[in-house]
Amino acid sequence: xxxPLTRTSRYLLAGxxxxxxxxxxxxxxxxxxxxxxxSGIFILLASAHNILMKVxxxxxxxxxxxxxxxxxxxxxxxxxxxPFPVAFFAAGLAATAxxxxxxxxxxxxxxxxxxxVTLGFAECFRLVALNWIDMTNGPMGITAVPPPARWFxxxxxxxxxxxxxxxxxxxxxxxxxxxxxxRAMQAIRQNELLxxxxxxxxxxxxxxxxxxxxxxxxxAGSFYAHFFQFLSPEILAFDLTIAIVVMVVAGGRATLxxxxxxxxxxxxxxxxxxxxxxxxMAIFGLLLxxxxxxxxxxxxxxxxxxxxxxxxxxxxxxxxxxxxSSFGSPSEGFAxxxxxxxxxxxxxxxxxxxxxxxxxxxxxxxxxHFGGVQAVHMVDFDVKAGEILSIIGPNGAxxxxxxxxITRVGPITDGKISHQDAxxxxxxxxxxxxCGIGRTFQNTSLFPDVSTRQNLVLAHNxxxxxSLLLNLLRSDASVQAAKDAExxxxxxxxxxxxxxxxxSLARSLPxxxxxxxxxxxxxxxxxxxxxLDEPAAGLNPPEVxxxxxxxxxxxxxxxxxxxxxxxxxxxxxxxxxxxxxxxGRKIAEGRPEEVRTNQRVVEAYLGKRS
Amino acid sequence: MVELxxxxxxGFLIGGIYALMGIGLTLIFGVMNxxxxxxxxxxxxxxxxxxxxxxLAGVPYLLALVVAAMAVxxxxxxxxxxxxxxxxxxxxDVPMLATIGLSIxxxxxxxxxxxxxxxxxxxxFPLVGVKVGPLTLTPMRLFVLVAAFVxxxxxxxxxxxSRMGKAIRATFQDxxxxxxxxxxxxxxxxxxxGWGAAMAALAGGLLAPIFQVFPTMGAIVTAKSFAVxxxxxxxxxxxxxxxGLLLGIAESLGAGYVSSGxxxxxxFILIIVVLVVRPTGLLGHExxxxx
Numbered sequence: 001x002x003x004p005l006t007r008t009s010r011y012l013l014a015g016x017x018x019x020x021x022x023x024x025x026x027x028x029x030x031x032x033x034x035x036x037x038x039s040g041i042f043i044l045l046a047s048a049h050n051i052l053m054k055v056x057x058x059x060x061x062x063x064x065x066x067x068x069x070x071x072x073x074x075x076x077x078x079x080x081x082x083p084f085p086v087a088f089f090a091a092g093l094a095a096t097a098x099x100x101x102x103x104x105x106x107x108x109x110x111x112x113x114x115x116x117v118t119l120g121f122a123e124c125f126r127l128v129a130l131n132w133i134d135m136t137n138g139p140m141g142i143t144a145v146p147p148p149a150r151w152f153x154x155x156x157x158x159x160x161x162x163x164x165x166x167x168x169x170x171x172x173x174x175x176x177x178x179x180x181x182x183r184a185m186q187a188i189r190q191n192e193l194l195x196x197x198x199x200x201x202x203x204x205x206x207x208x209x210x211x212x213x214x215x216x217x218x219x220a221g222s223f224y225a226h227f228f229q230f231l232s233p234e235i236l237a238f239d240l241t242i243a244i245v246v247m248v249v250a251g252g253r254a255t256l257x258x259x260x261x262x263x264x265x266x267x268x269x270x271x272x273x274x275x276x277x278x279x280x281m282a283i284f285g286l287l288l289x290x291x292x293x294x295x296x297x298x299x300x301x302x303x304x305x306x307x308x309x310x311x312x313x314x315x316x317x318x319x320x321x322x323x324x325s326s327f328g329s330p331s332e333g334f335a336x337x338x339x340x341x342x343x344x345x346x347x348x349x350x351x352x353x354x355x356x357x358x359x360x361x362x363x364x365x366x367x368x369h370f371g372g373v374q375a376v377h378m379v380d381f382d383v384k385a386g387e388i389l390s391i392i393g394p395n396g397a398x399x400x401x402x403x404x405x406i407t408r409v410g411p412i413t414d415g416k417i418s419h420q421d422a423x424x425x426x427x428x429x430x431x432x433x434x435c436g437i438g439r440t441f442q443n444t445s446l447f448p449d450v451s452t453r454q455n456l457v458l459a460h461n462x463x464x465x466x467s468l469l470l471n472l473l474r475s476d477a478s479v480q481a482a483k484d485a486e487x488x489x490x491x492x493x494x495x496x497x498x499x500x501x502x503x504s505l506a507r508s509l510p511x512x513x514x515x516x517x518x519x520x521x522x523x524x525x526x527x528x529x530x531x532l533d534e535p536a537a538g539l540n541p542p543e544v545x546x547x548x549x550x551x552x553x554x555x556x557x558x559x560x561x562x563x564x565x566x567x568x569x570x571x572x573x574x575x576x577x578x579x580x581x582x583x584g585r586k587i588a589e590g591r592p593e594e595v596r597t598n599q600r601v602v603e604a605y606l607g608k609r610s
Numbered sequence: 611m612v613e614l615x616x617x618x619x620x621g622f623l624i625g626g627i628y629a630l631m632g633i634g635l636t637l638i639f640g641v642m643n644x645x646x647x648x649x650x651x652x653x654x655x656x657x658x659x660x661x662x663x664x665x666l667a668g669v670p671y672l673l674a675l676v677v678a679a680m681a682v683x684x685x686x687x688x689x690x691x692x693x694x695x696x697x698x699x700x701x702x703d704v705p706m707l708a709t710i711g712l713s714i715x716x717x718x719x720x721x722x723x724x725x726x727x728x729x730x731x732x733x734x735f736p737l738v739g740v741k742v743g744p745l746t747l748t749p750m751r752l753f754v755l756v757a758a759f760v761x762x763x764x765x766x767x768x769x770x771x772s773r774m775g776k777a778i779r780a781t782f783q784d785x786x787x788x789x790x791x792x793x794x795x796x797x798x799x800x801x802x803x804g805w806g807a808a809m810a811a812l813a814g815g816l817l818a819p820i821f822q823v824f825p826t827m828g829a830i831v832t833a834k835s836f837a838v839x840x841x842x843x844x845x846x847x848x849x850x851x852x853x854g855l856l857l858g859i860a861e862s863l864g865a866g867y868v869s870s871g872x873x874x875x876x877x878f879i880l881i882i883v884v885l886v887v888r889p890t891g892l893l894g895h896e897x898x899x900x901x
Contacts, residue, residue: 116840282715288711
């Protein structure tokens with residue numbers, strides 16, 4: 001992921017930048033420079049809005065922060081004679097503050113709810129701007145907003161000012177994309193639940209995205225006010241939101257260049273469409289519909305695909321194998337017939353293993369009730385360091401509910417769960433993950449739209465420095481973290497025998513490989529305690545034996561394992577101890593041979609003899 | 611006191627219309643998982659069809675309403691078939707943006723066809739005051755109240771009793787299970803979208819003689835329908851009715867006693883407050899159910 005720019009793209013970038021710098025000297029038409037400045041504003045807005053897309057959020061409230069920045073800057077300079085540089089940063093900070101407040105209130109909402117609540121905030125801002133006439137002049141607007149400095153005459157100074165802002169923003173976003181933060185955001189967009197289970201806080205990065213986006217929008221708003229020198233509530237209109245969203249989505253959401261391209265196309269396009277006069281907006285709407293129908297992921301990705309195809313045709317070779325031509329089994333030669341795993345056992349964990357007297361996890365009187373349903377009731381058990389503990393029971397016995405309670409993905413009604421003397425009840429799922437508790441999910445849970453290898457790189461994220469500054473400045477720690485992630489990913493690919501599929505999209509893997517990849521993802525976060533939720537479900541017998549060997553190997557490396565499983569052969573052969581649940585209650589606990597002969601267990605599975 | 615009751619009555623009237631809008635929107639969301647940004651444009655088109663058929667062509671008002679519902683309903687069916695079905699499996703923002711495109715397209719086509727000046731449709735009923743106690747009601751307003759009630763009750767019966775209604779409710783609960791039980795989910799989607807559009811058109815047609823008709827009237831109605839659906843709980847039929855009435859009354863009282871400038875803000879403030887305090891809405895559940 002962190003591959004450096006190729007030579008071609010470096011030249012291309014340098015060419016584009018010098019073309020931009022020289023634009024005012026090569027074009028005499030003032031109208032075009034003005035259009036370039038407008039494009040610049042929209043590049044800022046679209047790129048900022050796109051930060052939210054990177055964490056998978058669609059907001060319909062970007063104008064709130066843009067408008068707030070513009071009004072703060074205009075009011076400070078016209079009413080209070082504040083110098084422009086101060087007003088400019090005040091605009092950014094005011095927008096950031098608003099982003100923080102609104103983000104804290106709304107970021108737990110998803111999809112349609114989030115879309116509509118952000119729309120609600122933007123409209124409320126617009127109505128305040130319209131009606132708080134004492135401060136904003138209402139619909140009349142604020143006139144005679146001063147230029148940033150006395151020497152801002154004509155379009156050219158504004159052009160270089162916005163160019164500087166655009167270059168800084170894009171450079172920052174580029175740095176961010178190829179850092180721990182960018183990878184965390186990618187993980188959240190792909191699968192927020194899984195990201196939490198490997199120590200990535202969805203809320204933290206969403207709030208960070210909201211703060212960055214609103215800061216940039218606030219600055220863009222200030223620039224707008226001082227460029228047009230007039231400001232009215234029009235800046236908060238819903239149409240503008242649509243324009244920004246269209247630029248991002250049409251350009252290519254969650255890509256770096258997509259919003260830039262989208263911003264330029266959709267600033268220039270309406271001007272071109274002026275020739276068709278009244279039909280302009282109707283055509284615009286039609287284009288938007290067609291784009292969603294035929295290019296739903298945007299122009300930039302479509303261009304990239306086209307470019308790649310041309311490249312392949314010219315050079316006659318395939319660039320990257322997206323899907324390998326044939327799928328072998330990952331278990332080929334690996335422990336399928338009881339032979340020892342060929343990969344050398346490597347102890348990666350600093351946990352002092354196999355001291356089985358030490359208790360790692362304690363579950364006391366755990367109750368999880370859903371309304372009147374007692375999914376789990378008064379369950380006690382503990383997990384000793386270094387052991388494999390299995391939890392079994394008929395369907396609906398509450399096994400997954402317990403795993404969810406431990407990893408704080410699901411609720412706890414009553415009782416205590418503690419890990420090495422620390423109480424887990426009050427934690428969030430990513431915090432549990434950071435205590436060294438990893439898990440897999442009953443339904444296959446991966447980062448579907450990135451490569452198998454990238455899945456493992458992303459899974460390393462919780463171990464990396466998350467500070468924004470460290471990442472933007474590309475500190476030693478963050479560079480080292482990226483290297484570590486790559487190394488760890490390769491090592492796990494090797495261990496799980498997924499190396500031939502490293503470049504394949506995770507969702508294109510066959511089911512058996514996906515389950516193995518899930519295990520790899522959990523391992524990449526370096527847990528000391530690993531909770532496996534029915535890892536063998538749907539696997540064929542060789543795959544199950546392979547899994548069995550892997551589980552044992554993981555335990556040899558010092559990882560404690562809690563296994564929820566229906567496959568009795570697997571459970572009986574790997575477990576040190578077994579907890580049996582039925583209807584949410586613990587009915588037995590003990591070594592496999594004890595449980596096997598326990599009367600209540602037999603009854604729960606086979607029914608009472610009448 | 612009389613003033614208060616008059617405000618309440620006005621609120622009830624507008625609220626009934628909001629409920630009509632909200633029911634369609636909430637059904638479309640529940641069944642198709644699409645947030646329809648063109649909903650207010652269907653309302654606008656309904657009003658314009660009534661204006662064209664009733665005012666310009668002189669067809670009786672009731673018939674004009676039927677024409678509006680059928681024409682816009684058909685447009686809804688076509689939209690589902692040509693625009694929404696091909697992108698059904700895309701992430702939810704793709705259909706959302708497609709309906710935004712449709713909304714822009716429809717509003718601007720209306721601008722070209724009917725020009726931007728606001729139109730008066732004229733009244734289909736004589737302008738006499740009907741005294742109900744101390745209150746005065748015009749026949750038009752009475753008709754709107756009754757019609758809104760009839761349409762809502764009819765929709766309810768359709769959902770509960772008819773075979774199609776049951777198929778819609780089944781799809782609403784679980785699309786895959788419904789498909790496996792032999793429900794033709796494509797037809798359900800088409801009917802739901804067409805019917806939601808027709809209800810919006812009826813709402814527009816009913817209010818057309820009371821307010822003016824203009825091409826940009828749809829946007830704010832879309833926003834208010836969102837408010838109704840959010841407050842009532844996304845996907846809740848009774849929630850949409852309750853929230854529609856609530857919003858109508860709140861706006862009417864707010865405009866009467868507080869400030870008319872912020873009248874339109876009430877809808878958005880309701881959205882924010884409800885989502886921040888109780889994200890599932892008044893009558894919504896974690897897994898939204900249809901009554």
